[in-house]
Structures are given as structure tokens and as C-alpha cells.
Amino acid sequence: MDKLPTLAKMMSRLRLKQLHLLSALADHGSLLKAAEKVSLTQPGASKALQEVESIFGMPLFARTPRGLVATAEGHCAIRYARLIQTDLAQLHDELEDMLQGQGGRLNIGVIMGAVPLLAEELTRLLAQYPDIAIGIVEDTSARLLQLLEQGRLDAAICRSSVGAQPHLYESVDIHHETLAVVGSIDHPMAARERLELADLGASRWVVYSANMPMRRLLEREFHEAGLRFPHQLFETTSTFATLALLRRQPDIVALLAMDVAEFFASLGIMRILPLRLKSRSEPYQLVTRRGAVLSPAAQLFLRSFPGPDSDYPQP
Template identity: 65%
Template sequence: MHNTLPSLASITSRLHLRQLRLLIALSDHGSLLKAAEQVALTQPGASKALQEIESTLGVQLFTRTNRGLEPTELGHCVIRYARLIQTDLTHLREEMLAIMQGHGGRLAVGTIMGAVPLLTDALTRLLEAHPALSVEIVEDTSARLLRLLDQGRLDLAICRTSISQRPDLYDAFNIHEEELAVVASVQHPLADAPSLQLADLADSRWVVYSANMPMRLTLEREFHDADLRFPLHLMETTSAFTTLSLLQKNPHFVALLSVDVAQFCTRFGMTRILPLRLHTRSEPYQLVTRRGTMLSPVARLFLDDFARTVAPQG
């Protein structure tokens, strides 16, 4: 095997989709015979195809063990991308079929937790006008969503480009000023207090975003400006469901959420918004696309809906 990887041009000219199907089958079954049957090859044909794949990539992808063929570390990497390519081809066919049948297409959109209510409102409007659309929603941090945009896994995202070292790589416009609220269980000892100061919650265990994320930085500034030590014992998560579950199970926990999410949860009696006024202004949400990317008709519909219904801010 080679000590260096072949060029991309060499890989793309020699690699075939059937070979990728074989890799996935080998991963699923661990048996050359069963994998060969799944992709309609003879066992010698499958063995030759595997040798050709490894020669094309210049690395060993599987090792033989008493349990069958097992992927190497590089094998796991290649198999993961083979599955992504197969998924993309499935989506390609589905979208082509939908367009041919006059149904529209498919939209992949990402969102940070605080913007979930904003996104669901927008998607509701879009689906009312185009009910046959297929939609994939990914909820994650801004950093992760921007990486998915870079990889072409998302059409667009509601997040913030300020966390990127290269915000110039994206087209973004402000769509919503974020307001933050401190929330807790309805059983929290201070749930019915008429008003609170941050010092009243300084010893609480906080459920927060990871370090360097905008919402976390906002909370850190609040503690700094109040001349309070930032809590040492934190629960870090990017999941709204995990946050709510922690608050439900632990009446002394508190969390920082967007007002939109906090009001949604409070409306259903899951949490209580504590009467604490925050002084730090948060960054607005942005609707973000990869600069220079040709948007699909469905993504353009979504973008145009925002342009009509959400007044740009900022």
C-alpha cells in the first residue's frame, strides 16, 4: 500500500459506485461471501473488487480475523463516506422523482436550539403552500451547522456566523433578535418570587451551552458584570430536550434559554420563567447559506419566505 494518498482526480476516475456498495455490504455482514451475494457478485469477483478499491485508495481497508473481515480505522472512515454517498444518491433520486411528478423536492435545514420555534413557523408556512415537500431538520450548535453547510449536507441554517474563523465564506442576514430568559422547574424554590437578582441564583447548578458558544458567553458576561464568580459545577448540553428533562428531574437547576423556547415550554407547564432581567444584548439569529452555492428551488422558496415575512434586523 502507498505511504501517501492518491490524488482526488485519481480516486474519482477509478472508484465505482458498485465498489462503494460492496464496502457497505462488507461492513454489514463481515463476510465476503454474503457481501458478494448482496451486490450480485461472485466471491472471486468481490475479492477482486475489494483489492481494486484498496489499490485505488492506497490503503488497507479490512483485516481478516477469526470473526471475518473487520474494517481498519481507515476502513471505517471510507465506509462512513460510502454510506453518505449512498444516502445522497437516494435523496437525488427522490428529489428528481418528486420534481418529475410535480411535487417539488427536498429541503435540508439546520437550526440552533433557540431558533426552533422560528423555524417551525417558517416550515409550517412553506408546507401549507407546498404540502408534498420532504424536509430534514438538524438541530445543533452554530459551529456544527456551519460545518454541515461546508460539506453540502444542509441547504441553509439558522445560526450565527460570528463563531466561524471565516465568516466571509457565508451569505447571512439577520432575521431575529434573540432575547434570553432564565428558566427552572415549576417546583423551583424561587419560582414564585416577585423579582430576582443574579446573585440569588449564583449557587444554583446551571444547565448551559458549551464554552465559547454565544449563549454561554452571554451568561458569563452577566456574572462578570454583576461581580459574581461564574458557577463551577455546570451541566453542558446543546439539546433542548435534555435541558428540559434536567429541569424536570432537578427542581434546583436553572437554565438559560431563548425567550421563544422558554415561552413555549412554560405554555405547556413544563417550566417557569424566573423574574430575572438580563442586561447583556445577545447576537441576532441569521439565515445562513454557503457563499457561491447554487440553491435548490425549494431552498430558494424557503429563503424568499423569510425575506417576505421576517423584517431583516441588525
């Protein structure tokens, strides 16, 4: 097939029972067992599978002597069928909570540097509203903005400036980030009273990928110091990977948000090196989709969020 049916045509023909059948077939590999799982007869399940393959315009399962085996396209359809089922389950649970007068659910995204800030705020929120269920996604600003656009997050603490379409978001500055250069507890320069960037010019750095705000700030620091930006880098957005690398290789350094660095330094996991950066990073923002209808839990979160930069009205 050269062309998929239109999305509108798919949505008009697909039924939830068919998506449930796809998941059951993936779990059991047998039409009979899948039919039992979704409360269909075997002929009914066979007809439903034919219908869904007709809707997509392609076979989703190969018929083999050992049973039904998902094709590459079938695996893709199964993955999204399960996502839809998960979303429906969350919808059911949230509506049930609302009917019982409970707090509902808050889905919040956060960049790594703002995790301590979010943890502090959620502690305050739950002290007032203990029945709220909370889902947290930690990722880069770019990924969190995508999840906001898809409606999978109510709000995110990140930077809207990295988005391709900043007009899609409502954003409020909530916290000005300070950055720290860190090393392992055994870093050879950790005992120095003061460091200059040139002292670490030959070091291997753990950094975010190109074009991310923290990476751009570090590149600017090297440029303004008249130094060549290091080429021997570890590029990662993973805090755990950063910690593991610092632990295994005492001479490498990394750039972290000061709140995060102080947390791990207090646990004796790393050292904050005595290097003061001249550049100021972009502030964290509390970001929502423009025009989005927010859940009661999300409204509570936004209204109660503290900070001198916040423009959200206090309850």
C-alpha cells in the same frame, strides 16, 4: 503505508460499485453473500475488493476463518461509502420529484432557540407547497456552519459570527432573540416577584460550552454585576438534557431562548424566573453558502421567510 494517495487519484479510480461492495461486506461478512448483493461473481467481488484496497493503499478487511472482518480503516471507509449511497438515494428521489412536478427537498439547520420560529415558518411553507420534503438538523451554530460548507444543508438559522470564515456565507438578520432564565416548576425562588443575578450566583447553571453566544452573554452579565461566574456547571447543547436536569434537581437554573422557555412553560414543564437580563443577544440569521446554487425548494423557503429584518425578496 506512510502517505495516502491524493484525493484526485482516489476520485479518478473509485467506482460506485466498489463502494456498494464495501457496504455489502460490512452487512454480510461474506464475500459470496456480498457478491450476490451487488450482482457480481465471487471472483469479480474479490477483484473489486483488491482494487479498492489498492486505491486506498491499505487493507480494509482482515481475512479470518470466520470471514472478512473490517479493520479500523475499513470501518471508516464503510461509513463514508454509506454516506455516499445515502446522498445518491436522496439525489435520485429529488430528481424524481422534480420530474413529476413535485416540490423537491429542503435541508435546513437550526439552533435550539430558533426551533419555534422554524416550525412556524415551515407550517406556512407547507400550506402553500405541500409536496416539499424537509430534513431538519438541530445543532450549534458552529456545527451547522460546517454542514453548510460541506453542502449538506441548503440553509441554516443560526449565527454566522461563530464561523472561522464568515466570508463564506450570505447571512440576513431575521429575529432578535430574547433570553430567559428558567428553573423547575418547584424552584425555590419561582414564586418571587423579582430576582437579581446575585440571588442565583450560588446556583448550579446549565449552560452552553465556552465561546458560544449564549454562554458569552451570561458571562458578561455576571461580570457587569460584579459577580464571579459559577464554576459548578452543566455544559450541554441538548434541550432534552436541560429539561431532564431541571426536573431532577429543582434548585438548578438554565438560560434558554424566550420562545423555547415559553413553549415549555406553557406545558407546565418549567418556570420562567423573574430575572431580567440587561445584555442583548446576537440576532438569529438566515445563512446560506456564498455563491451556492440553491434547489427550488430552498429558494421558496428563503423568499417566503417572514420577519421585519429579512432582506430576502418576497414572492
